[in-house]
Amino acid sequence: MVLVVDDDPDILEALSEILEAEGFEIRRARNGKEALERLEPDPPQLILLDLMMPVMDGWEFAQRMRQKPSVASIPLIVLSADRNVGSKAKDIGAVGHLAKPFELNDLLAMVRHSLNPVVETTQV
Numbered sequence: 001m002v003l004v005v006d007d008d009p010d011i012l013e014a015l016s017e018i019l020e021a022e023g024f025e026i027r028r029a030r031n032g033k034e035a036l037e038r039l040e041p042d043p044p045q046l047i048l049l050d051l052m053m054p055v056m057d058g059w060e061f062a063q064r065m066r067q068k069p070s071v072a073s074i075p076l077i078v079l080s081a082d083r084n085v086g087s088k089a090k091d092i093g094a095v096g097h098l099a100k101p102f103e104l105n106d107l108l109a110m111v112r113h114s115l116n117p118v119v120e121t122t123q124v
Helices: 009-021 032-037 058-066 085-091 104-115
Strands: 002-005 026-029 046-050 076-080 096-099
Touching: 002 009, 002 032, 009 026, 009 104, 026 032, 032 058, 046 058, 046 104, 058 076, 076 085, 076 104, 085 096, 096 104
Parallel strands: 002 026, 002 046, 046 076, 076 096
Antiparallel strands: none
């Protein structure tokens, strides 16, 4: 299951519909506070997180989530219109980031990779 967190209702709806059409189960949140409430009892496998939101932004959400051992290791993908999205995503320990507007194929590839990372094996 993927938790989509974005304060823009159009983006939240579009992302949710696209991912659901691709076979993913979706949970939605409009800000970091709602997202924290939706982490348990059934934690998502991945979180798509906007950084700039009212009530609780993505930064504070990530900090609070990382303090909860039961959900601290859930991978985050940051989606942001911020020009420095890459460095900000790295600062909160995200596994990936996309600058808005982003290509749909890039998003789907990143989601699939984050949910099913390729395990590299080395030959001895």
